[in-house]
Amino acid sequence: MAKLFGNLELVLIVGLVAALAIIGAFASSVVVDANSILRWLHLFFGVLWIGLLYYFNFVQVPTMPAIPAEQKGAVTGFIAPKALFYFRWAALLTVVTGLGIAQVNGYLHTAMSFTGEGAVNLIGTGMWIALVMAFNVWFIIWPNQKKALGIVETTPEQKAAAGPRAMIASRLNTLLSLPMLYCMVSANLG
Template identity: 55%
Template sequence: MDETVLFIIRYMHVLSGILWIGLLYYFNFVQIPSMPKIPDDQKPAIGKVIAPEALFWFRWAAMATLVFGIFLAMFNGYLVDAYTLKMPNIGFGMWFGTIMWFNVWFVIWPNQKIALGIVDAPAEAKPAAARKAMLFSRTNTMLSIPMLASMISAQNPIM
């Protein structure tokens, strides 16, 4: 594979990863803790405008990070060795990232659609959906720490 193409794939993987984890941290360290402090008449701006837009970029950044990461591993010849943990550092990082991606697309986003009223659901379902999305988002926040450590240590081994 041409070095320029690999550089572009790596660059896109890192760029989309920064966007994904940055939005994850925004949700968990800024938006969620700030919601109780926002006056009720201003909350619709978050729920109807800011959160849906941020969630759009959040989920597609997760998808791009995973896809570019898989391409990077495949084109560099370590995809199978990483996912089978024959290369533990990058392998654990890839597994954590894959689990986090799954949580975004199959738990957080479906529940956020209910919580934000993007899809029709009974009013009593919204608090439970919001809580489930928040718990899985917090789980992803915790998984991001060993994921990032694994990815960094795979690229920068300690002697």
């Protein structure tokens, strides 16, 4: 068991095989199509993205001041860069799969342009919020975190300014996640 659960890639492969077995077992009574597969992937990547957003905002950032200086390097040198890798790619894949769901179901343009009614405009609102959040991840949080963590060379002044910039964008994403999640779960579109 330790060999299985000590290997994340193996756990994910076994999980994928288990999911495919369930999909196969219920394929005769449940529709398996591009929509259902995209929704499944959208949920997975969304949970990963927002889970890491909440980890950073509820755990890592508030805890960093209490960590002794000689131990901070473990977080800034190893944990944060790895978490930020999954964070930014989960953001991108959440957006891509979400847009795919809207396209497959025929409401992408209507939702994005707010030319529908009710639930379509609600999901459009959630989509635009998610796009702003993903923009923040890739174009504000990540570039500033690279400076703050010393991944890229920068001046001491730029490094000092980068952390607060990344934190503000991350907190904005935390704020935006609440209305975005409401939009996503309440629209109930095919």
